[in-house]
Amino acid sequence: MQTTLGIIGGSGIYDIDGLEGAEWVSVATPWGDPSDQILTGTLGGVKMCFLPRHGRGHVHSPSSVPYRANIDALKRLGVTDVISVSACGSFREEMAPGDFVIVDQFIDRTFAREKSFFGTGCVAHVSVAHPTCPRLSEVCHTAAQQAGITVHNGGTYLAMEGPQFSTLAESKMYRESWGCDVIGMTNMPEAKLAREAELCYASVAMITDYDSWHPDHGEVDVQQIIATLMGNAEKGRALVSRLPALLGAQRDPCPHGCDRALDYAILTAPDKRDPTLMTKLDAVAGRILG
Ligand SMILES: CSC[C@H]1O[C@H](OP(=O)(O)O)[C@H](O)[C@@H]1O
Numbered sequence: 350m351q352t353t354l355g356i357i358g359g360s361g362i363y364d365i366d367g368l369e370g371a372e373w374v375s376v377a378t379p380w381g382d383p384s385d386q387i388l389t390g391t392l393g394g395v396k397m398c399f400l401p402r403h404g405r406g407h408v409h410s411p412s413s414v415p416y417r418a419n420i421d422a423l424k425r426l427g428v429t430d431v432i433s434v435s436a437c438g439s440f441r442e443e444m445a446p447g448d449f450v451i452v453d454q455f456i457d458r459t460f461a462r463e464k465s466f467f468g469t470g471c472v473a474h475v476s477v478a479h480p481t482c483p484r485l486s487e488v489c490h491t492a493a494q495q496a497g498i499t500v501h502n503g504g505t506y507l508a509m510e511g512p513q514f515s516t517l518a519e520s521k522m523y524r525e526s527w528g529c530d531v532i533g534m535t536n537m538p539e540a541k542l543a544r545e546a547e548l549c550y551a552s553v554a555m556i557t558d559y560d561s562w563h564p565d566h567g568e569v570d571v572q573q574i575i576a577t578l579m580g581n582a583e584k585g586r587a588l589v590s591r592l593p594a595l596l597g598a599q600r601d602p603c604p605h606g607c608d609r610a611l612d613y614a615i616l617t618a619p620d621k622r623d624p625t626l627m628t629k630l631d632a633v634a635g636r637i638l639g
């Protein structure tokens with residue numbers, strides 16, 4: 350099967366360079382409009398689809414990002430592997446601004462977002478015990494190392510609702526009691542939806558700040574976050590440029606089963622399924638629902 354890599358660019362990342370045959374395309378979905386058009390093209394022989402999570406011009410807040418439409422649109426374009434690139438705060442002294450973290454776990458504290466493609470009329474329960482794809486995460490880790498980036502392999506990401514940053518008490522609790530490593534506002538429910546859509550998902554988080562817990566650093570400041578992001582933008586570009594060679598243009602079935610997540614997940618009896626919802630699931634669950 351052909352690899353098609355989807356990249357979801359976070360804050361400060363609204364475009365990517367170097368795509369051959371680059372074209373912004375509009376994709377309609379049954380879940381509404383995605384955050385923006387999607388930039389399609391080829392990089393190093395691998396098909397790529399780039400979607401700016403907040404839209405060009407940073408239109409969507411973390412709560413209003415149309416996560417379902419975004420994942421559906423990527424699936425509709427034939428994407429097999431999704432890499433999220435995000436800004437995040439750090440709860441660890443040794444995870445410093447400018448470093449990257451290949452996130453492998455999440456604590457989902459978001460509460461004002463649509464979190465599933467399924468529901469009344471077609472109930473499904475997928476496992477997110479391991480919410481990121483180890484194979485794709487390893488590719489990202491290797492790409493970061495090859496690009497000379499200081500990268501931490503594994504970390505727990507606290508997904509908060511926002512848009513305000515955390516209080517000092519919250520920041521200390523996430524760090525000291527909950528054992529989180531980084532914090533951001535967007536990787537959930539994105540990772541859960543990618544699993545429901547049977548897409549491999551990896552999260553590359555660039556550390557921009559120490560949130561508010563660090564006694565030697567002040568409060569989080571969005572201008573400083575963007576300055577750190579811009580100052581490290583070349584690292585992101587260097588990482589992305591190494592992905593095609595590591596991924597290859599052809600892929601085998603995911604050894605971790607991301608692409609078969611729905612095999613045993615749907616509980617609703619065929620004769621009880623809601624035809625309207627079934628139509629909306631044409632891209633996300635087309636493999637299993639036919
Ligand atoms: C710009 S600071 C807060 C904002 O940045 C992160 O966005 P993303 O994950 O899309 O890079 C964070 O999650 C917040 O949404």
Ligand SMILES: Nc1ncnc2[nH]cnc12
Binds near residue numbers: 437514515533534561
């Ligand atoms: N400290 C922080 N909290 C939440 N989201 C962030 N994105 C970047 N830094 C962040």
